[in-house]
Amino acid sequence: KSIPLPDPKTSTIEPQGMNGQIDLSTALTDGNMLYRTREIELAFVFVGFGELHKNDVDTFVFDVHGRTLDFQFSDDTEYYYSGLWNVTDREESKGYTIITCTITADPFRYAWDTTVMSKTVNGPSVIRLFNRRMWTVPTITASAAMTLHYQGESYSIREGKQINEDIILRDGANILTFEGIG
Secondary structure: OEOOOOOEOOOEEOOOOOOOOEEOOOOOOOOOOOEOOEEEEEEEEEEOOHHHHHHHHHHHHHHHOOOEEEEEEOOEEEEEEEEEEEEEEEEEEOOEEEEEEEEEEOOOOEEOOOOOOOOOOEOOEEEEEEEOOOOEOOEEEEOOOEEEEEOOEEEEEOOEEEEOOOOOEOOEEEEEEEEEEO
8 A cells, every 4th residue: 555645735926026935825724734635556466266256356346446435444443534446457367366546535534433522511611622633623512502712712602513613623732611501
């Protein structure tokens, strides 16, 4: 397998009358670097002879070629990748077949398990959430109305489940302060 790092989506300009360049890569994303899809290459070796071997190889090719699939590796089972599979080569020899695939994959690997944190709020309560590289919007479920303070802003949280697109967990530590009871 070959899993390269995704390339950042960079954008620079070189204005006349000034030295160097201006990097606009994160100008529209509030500092969040975005990434391109990446090409993951995998080679599979099928060992065997005869019609059963041919059927196994054909089934694999038909199951993956031209499909967008989620997949994981045996040495990294907490995460998965997602991408469009393309069978790029099929090399047959006596006793084995090598199938080479190129996957146009999302830039990030994803966790199988959603992170869930529960906290009883009675007055001001601080929750510290650590987020990896990909920024995300949390789902908040409250048993009662309360107020959330995050990055200098205050948000009204109503009873029930909600998503507020203005609350973005960035990479690193995110400090959320809830006020209320619930």
